Amino acid sequence: MELTDLVGAAVRGGLSWGSDTLARLRQRAGMDGPRPCDALILDVDDTLVDTSAAMRAAARAAALEVWPESGAAAREAFAEHFLSDPRGIFDRYTAGELRFHEMRKARIEAAAQDLGLLWEPRRYRRYCSGFDPAFAAAQRLFPDAMPAVQAAERWGITVVLLTNSSTAATRMKLQVLGVSDRFPHVVTTDTLGIGKPDPAVFLHACELAGAAPEDCIAVGDSYANDVAAARDAGLRALWLDRTGTGVGGEPPAIRSLAELPAALTRAV
Ligand SMILES: [Mg+2]
Structure with a gap:
């Protein structure tokens, strides 16, 4: 909260302005x-x-690029699987076992496998062309x-x-x-x-x-x-x-x- 906000809050609260008021408001804001x-x-x-909302939106957009024939429910299921990462693939990236792109490819492959969607590694560039701009736009x-x-x-x-x-x-x-x-x-x-x-x-x-x-x-x-x-x-x-x-x-x-x-x- 800026000082001007504190002053505004004092005025709106009908408080007279002074050092006591400021001290009280700072205390109330947890800044003392x-x-x-x-x-x-x-x-x-x-x-x-x-980030969860942005990833969900981006994964939906990527699924539309890669599986244009799929329905909205299938794309939603893909997005949820990609986000929840039930196989813990992201943890292998943070443990230093996978590079970032290897991690992302593994998550796509896992979601496709579990949901019965056809996935070929050569589709990765297409996936990224759907995911990346949507992810940036959803921040x-x-x-x-x-x-x-x-x-x-x-x-x-x-x-x-x-x-x-x-x-x-x-x-x-x-x-x-x-x-x-x-x-x-x-x-x-x-x-x-x-x-x-x-x-x-x-x-x-x-x-x-x-x-x-x-x-x-x-x-x-x-x-x-x-x-x-x-x-x-x-x-x-x-x-x-x-x-x-x-x-x-x-x-x-x-x-x-x-x-x-x-x-x-x-x-x-
Ligand atoms: Mg976090």
Whole structure:
């Protein structure tokens, strides 16, 4: 929340303007008190960016290119299979076993096999001609993403993006969304050849921020990759549970990044 927003909120709330009002509003917005950490290690996909929706839209478009005779239900089934990745093929990419394009081809092949769709590797270029432009066009930041980043920056917290996606895909997302200049520190699976949950990527992100792991807080939507793995690496962590799924006995989770400033304060 900017200062002007705080002033606006004060006026709309019928409050007289003064330092007490500002202090009260800052407290309400969770922006008061000591800086809760030196760096925020932020996940990208399904944390800042609605990647699941973009992948679903892109996979539908790709299926239309490759299987034009298929019906809408078949294309939807393909998109869901591609996204949910039941064989865990994406994990083999983040473990360094597959390159990005090998991973993507394997996921297409697995979905086609399981759904009885005809797939030939020579169709891959056609698949990409459907998927890639649709994926770029479908990029959306969650409305709570940049206000949370701005709140952290006002506190003097360094923000580092840590994503299991590829460097090329991440660069595209940030450029399309017009925020690439906002994030000088980005760590992808390509940076070290491995991704989360390996502790090495968290330690590398902390190093980029110039902060000790215990002075960094990781935030992301995957409990295993963004919370448990971050803690194993010596960081503190907050789980962004947008769907309210929950994990037994596990506080603190936030449902929206709008809750982040207050949650960071509690995490001091
Ligand atoms: Mg994520």
